[in-house]
Amino acid sequence: MDALAEEILLKELSEPFELPEGAVDFFETYGFIKLKNVLSPAVLEHYGEIITDLVFKLNKLTKPMEERTTYERAFLQVMNLWREDESVREFVFAKRLAKIAADLLKVQAVRLYHDQALYKESSGGITPWHADQFYWPLSSPKTATVWIPLQKTDMEMGPLAFAAKSHNVEIGRDLEISDESEAIMAEQLKQFSVNEAPFDLGEVSFHSGWLFHRAGENISGQPRKVMTMIYMDETQRITEPKNAFQIADWETWLASKPVGGKADSELNPILFSY
Numbered sequence: 001m002d003a004l005a006e007e008i009l010l011k012e013l014s015e016p017f018e019l020p021e022g023a024v025d026f027f028e029t030y031g032f033i034k035l036k037n038v039l040s041p042a043v044l045e046h047y048g049e050i051i052t053d054l055v056f057k058l059n060k061l062t063k064p065m066e067e068r069t070t071y072e073r074a075f076l077q078v079m080n081l082w083r084e085d086e087s088v089r090e091f092v093f094a095k096r097l098a099k100i101a102a103d104l105l106k107v108q109a110v111r112l113y114h115d116q117a118l119y120k121e122s123s124g125g126i127t128p129w130h131a132d133q134f135y136w137p138l139s140s141p142k143t144a145t146v147w148i149p150l151q152k153t154d155m156e157m158g159p160l161a162f163a164a165k166s167h168n169v170e171i172g173r174d175l176e177i178s179d180e181s182e183a184i185m186a187e188q189l190k191q192f193s194v195n196e197a198p199f200d201l202g203e204v205s206f207h208s209g210w211l212f213h214r215a216g217e218n219i220s221g222q223p224r225k226v227m228t229m230i231y232m233d234e235t236q237r238i239t240e241p242k243n244a245f246q247i248a249d250w251e252t253w254l255a256s257k258p259v260g261g262k263a264d265s266e267l268n269p270i271l272f273s274y
């Protein structure tokens, strides 16, 4: 790609996206939002190719589908790609996306918790119901994940689905992603309306850290390629890890910064600030 074309893509990543009216209230009420035309096909194609190459280079999950756990069948998961490649760093650090997160969370500034690529392979299984913040030793619910499909994602690919308003109730908050979380929450979440719909190319979603979400299996015959970034309020504090996953997250994504202090290690740069 020539320098001018690259400059155009970078400009898009830094320009603000105008949120539709009512978006901030919608996110607060329902715990998620889907937004169309946030990224252009050119941006998705350019950065998507680089991300895909890295995912297949760095992926360590090579055992056959039939030998995997439910979690392992759900997707290939490769984290903090921004530290591996300068172009991916540009994408992950996109002010356009970080500003949306800050606005939806109603905060002055957001930091990166970590990024992760989530590739649901062809014949990949379901992503069981879960809430992400179970894994995070963080003090406040002011967290949001942007889920960016790198292709149009029809129902048969397993688009992300959301249990609207489930971030407001304290149920299932001690469940890791598993067959158990799927079974228990499928029952519990009958009281919530589920938003499960395809994603257009360029459409992304943001979901709150305590919102329950899942995805169907991928029966499309094509990989479902997705990039995500997790944002947190800049004033977020680190809490005493409550489970083994939180200990691992604290060491890996927060650089073991002191409990009670800010989550402000070199792994957690501010990506947008007013």
Ligand SMILES: O=C(O)CCC(=O)C(=O)O
Residues within 6 Å of the ligand: 074, 075, 118, 120, 127, 132, 145, 147, 160, 213, 214, 215, 226, 228
């Ligand atoms: O991509 C998926 O199937 C699950 C995504 C997810 O759980 C997340 O981004 O928090």
